[in-house]
Amino acid sequence: MNSDITWEDPYCAEGNNCFRIGTDTTGNAYIAIAGQEDTPLTDTREALRTLILDIKAGKADHLL
Numbered sequence: 001m002n003s004d005i006t007w008e009d010p011y012c013a014e015g016n017n018c019f020r021i022g023t024d025t026t027g028n029a030y031i032a033i034a035g036q037e038d039t040p041l042t043d044t045r046e047a048l049r050t051l052i053l054d055i056k057a058g059k060a061d062h063l064l
Contacts, residue, residue: 010034
């Protein structure tokens, strides 16, 4: 696991469906399943911000 990543507390919707969001000092953002932080999805903070804003705007509602 990258020790430069600062992980937020897990976000758990229900049961064991927990995700963690992290950032590093070089501007990258990470999303990982809680307990599997050694294999995160990595992108820029701006990409993570866009993803979160789009989800909040309902652009992923069709996946529910």
